Amino acid sequence: MEESEKRQTLRRHKSTSWLSQSLSFQLLCTSIILQDDKTLICIFGFKSLICHSRKGRPVTISYAFTNSLHIIRFKFTRIQTCRQQLMVQANPSSMRPQASPADTVVVITGVSGGLGRALALELAQRGYTVVGCGRNEAKLLELEKILNGGTKHLLKKVDVTSDNSVKEFAETVMETKGAPDIVINFAGIINRNGKIWELSAAEFDAVLDVNVKGVANTMRHFLPLMAKQGLFVNITSGWGRIGAADVAPYCASKWAIEGLTQAVAKEVPQGVAVVALNPGVINTDMLVSCFGPQAALYQSPDTWAPIAADAILNLTAADNGSSLNV
Numbered sequence: 001m002e003e004s005e006k007r008q009t010l011r012r013h014k015s016t017s018w019l020s021q022s023l024s025f026q027l028l029c030t031s032i033i034l035q036d037d038k039t040l041i042c043i044f045g046f047k048s049l050i051c052h053s054r055k056g057r058p059v060t061i062s063y064a065f066t067n068s069l070h071i072i073r074f075k076f077t078r079i080q081t082c083r084q085q086l087m088v089q090a091n092p093s094s095m096r097p098q099a100s101p102a103d104t105v106v107v108i109t110g111v112s113g114g115l116g117r118a119l120a121l122e123l124a125q126r127g128y129t130v131v132g133c134g135r136n137e138a139k140l141l142e143l144e145k146i147l148n149g150g151t152k153h154l155l156k157k158v159d160v161t162s163d164n165s166v167k168e169f170a171e172t173v174m175e176t177k178g179a180p181d182i183v184i185n186f187a188g189i190i191n192r193n194g195k196i197w198e199l200s201a202a203e204f205d206a207v208l209d210v211n212v213k214g215v216a217n218t219m220r221h222f223l224p225l226m227a228k229q230g231l232f233v234n235i236t237s238g239w240g241r242i243g244a245a246d247v248a249p250y251c252a253s254k255w256a257i258e259g260l261t262q263a264v265a266k267e268v269p270q271g272v273a274v275v276a277l278n279p280g281v282i283n284t285d286m287l288v289s290c291f292g293p294q295a296a297l298y299q300s301p302d303t304w305a306p307i308a309a310d311a312i313l314n315l316t317a318a319d320n321g322s323s324l325n326v
């Protein structure tokens with residue numbers, strides 16, 4: 001934050017009672033950024049803020065107002081715990097009927113690597129039925145060996161940019177597993193680092209084809225299967241809410257996901273939730289592509305997966321249209 005920004009310290013805000021209450025971020029938070037191991041920055045739109053911390057945990061809140069955003073900086077002694085609480089307590093009551101994990105079918109696009117693969121393994125370990133797709137057959141086979149031992153899970157080679165392939169995939173899922181309960185769109189690519197004038201039209205198209213049209217294809221064929229209830233998660237990015245140099249095509253694609261999600265959320269029947277979820281920053285092949293060796297400084301997909309699983313499984317129909325963060 002700039003020194004010139006209007007800043008107001010809200011230490012010991014109003015009463016001490018808020019310190020004894022639990023975290024509650026049931027508000028429209030546009031971005032949560034982990035600045036360092038003790039500082040969490042939350043960026044909110046013009047919405048009301050409810051903010052509490054646990055008793056005994058020292059907290060400093062600084063509040064700043066920039067052009068169009070309220071920026072709240074929280075300092076916690078144990079940031080990890082706070083992040084977990086933030087997700088777990090975001091929705092205390094589930095509106096979805098509590099199906100057993102074994103009866104819950106989770107479709108994951110981009111299951112062959114990175115975050116999709118890590119989450120698939122986590123959910124399978126918890127007993128959920130995982131149906132996944134990706135393009136790399138060798139990686140799918142390798143994952144299938146780890147997952148299966150039976151026919152509970154299903155992995156298919158599908159390129160999400162092909163509307164027809166996604167249609168066939170949806171039909172196969174419906175025939176073999178029934179209507180999915182949760183669909184998570186991880187399939188995505190990033191452009192090689194470069195200014196917009198250094199990237200070809202084909203490179204720009206490739207990112208939009210996978211990250212935007214691929215998600216649209218998945219929505220087109222899977223949402224009609226979720227007639228009465230279901231959760232549809234479109235994986236977005238911090239770069240879907242702010243811009244960054246050298247990744248303009250990727251930013252454009254993720255901003256599109258935010259808009260696409262909000263629009264479709266207005267079209268789905270009651271009981272279905274379509275949300276945009278920013279996974280955070282995780283050391284995957286994609287991160288290495290843009291951060292280089294610095295990517296190793298970030299959390300691994302294996303560390304991230306249990307936290308993300310809790311966050312996703314805790315979402316409800318009340319979250320429809322939200323832009324959320326892990």
Ligand SMILES: NC(=O)c1ccc[n+]([C@@H]2O[C@H](COP(=O)([O-])OP(=O)(O)OC[C@H]3O[C@@H](n4cnc5c(N)ncnc54)[C@H](OP(=O)(O)O)[C@@H]3O)[C@@H](O)[C@H]2O)c1
Nearest residue numbers: 110112113114115134135136159160187188281282284286
């Ligand atoms: N890692 C991060 O820090 C981070 C931060 C913000 C957002 N995200 C988002 O999280 C998602 C997963 O990213 P990641 O970091 O796990 O990336 P990753 O390691 O590169 O994995 C991407 C996955 O997408 C699949 N994929 C790519 N194109 C596909 C296509 N046309 N059809 C089907 N599958 C396709 C890949 O499998 P195949 O190669 O087999 O097709 C792979 O399984 C992406 O949407 C990304 O934008 C990641």
